[in-house]
Structures are given as C-alpha cells and as structure tokens.
Amino acid sequence: MGKIIVDTKALILRFDALETPCSIGRGGTCRAADKVEGDGCTPLGRYPLRAALFNPHRSTVPEAMQLPWRWTRIQDGWSDGLGDPSYNRPVLFPHGHSAETLRRDDPLYDIIVILGHNDDPPISGKGSAIFFHLWNHEKPMAERATEGCVAIARDAMLQLLPMLSRDTVMDIF
Numbered sequence: 001m002g003k004i005i006v007d008t009k010a011l012i013l014r015f016d017a018l019e020t021p022c023s024i025g026r027g028g029t030c031r032a033a034d035k036v037e038g039d040g041c042t043p044l045g046r047y048p049l050r051a052a053l054f055n056p057h058r059s060t061v062p063e064a065m066q067l068p069w070r071w072t073r074i075q076d077g078w079s080d081g082l083g084d085p086s087y088n089r090p091v092l093f094p095h096g097h098s099a100e101t102l103r104r105d106d107p108l109y110d111i112i113v114i115l116g117h118n119d120d121p122p123i124s125g126k127g128s129a130i131f132f133h134l135w136n137h138e139k140p141m142a143e144r145a146t147e148g149c150v151a152i153a154r155d156a157m158l159q160l161l162p163m164l165s166r167d168t169v170m171d172i173f
Contacts, residue, residue: 006024024150047130047169049164049166052065081098082124109134113131115170134152137153
C-alpha cells in the first residue's frame with residue numbers, strides 16, 4: 001500500500017521520493033470527528049483515494065493512470081447541503097439542495113482526487129467535498145489555502161498521479 005504523507009505543520013506532501021509544497025484549509029486542521037461543514041478545516045486522519053476527476057478542457061489523464069477516473073461534465077456537482085440525502089456525494093445540476101460545481105473558472109478542480117472522508121456512510125454536516133486537488137498557481141503561496149482540502153501544483157500532481165492506486169491512502173497529520 002502506498003501512502004501520501006501530508007505534514008500540515010510544514011505544508012509538505014510526500015510520496016516515495018516525491019516531496020512538494022502543499023496547502024491545506026484556511027481554518028487549519030481539526031480532528032475528523034470535529035469537522036463541521038464550512039469550517040475551512042482540513043480533517044486529520046488516514047483517507048483512501050476513491051477516484052479521480054478531470055476537466056476534459058484543461059487537463060489530460062496520465063497514460064499510466066491506475067486510479068478509477070472520469071471526465072467532469074458541466075452539470076457535475078458535489079452536495080454540501082445539510083439534510084440532502086445526497087450529502088457528500090456527486091450530484092447533477094439542477095439540484096434541489098446546496099452543491100458546489102465541479103467545473104470552476106479557476107484551475108483548482110481541473111484535476112480532483114476524491115478522498116474517502118465522511119463517505120461510509122456520510123453524516124450530514126460533518127464535512128463534504130474533501131478533495132486532493134490543484135492550487136491556483138497565480139496566487140501567492142499565502143493565499144492558496146483551501147476550504148478544507150489538500151492542494152498542490154499541477155506539475156507535482158501530474159508526476160504523482162501515475163503512482164497512485166486504489167490501495168494508496170493519504171495520511172494527514
């Protein structure tokens with residue numbers, strides 16, 4: 001089993017010989033049990049990698065890709081609506097509850113790796129859409145905080161993706 005290590009104090013992500021800067025949530029970190037929707041905290045813990053999503057207009061899939069993956073579509077969203085039966089699950093727009101779009105104007109969701117946080121089963125309000133994704137390279141490092149996700153540069157993500165599989169986990173500490 002491969003293990004991605006996210007050192008939230010040093011803001012470094014490691015996998016085998018790869019070491020790269022990363023960003024985390026604007027609210028810092030919290031215990032997974034204390035995670036609350038909208039708090040901006042990155043939940044500490046070990047999370048399986050579920051699958052990858054790629055924007056077909058702004059990303060390419062590495063040839064050696066082992067994780068399950070698919071292209072995102074304009075109607076793709078992810079529910080963050082409290083009380084939504086589809087909370088912390090992919091949804092299609094229009095959707096009768098709050099959900100974020102998986103197609104953004106910025107590069108953050110050009111490549112998304114879905115982390116297995118609060119998904120087995122999801123508990124409404126305990127955090128949704130905790131992803132491993134790209135950061136906005138146009139912003140200064142101090143402004144690259146996420147809403148609770150882990151983010152890295154595109155070139156580092158493209159180097160890392162072919163090494164990941166369903167057996168890989170992300171340890172956030």
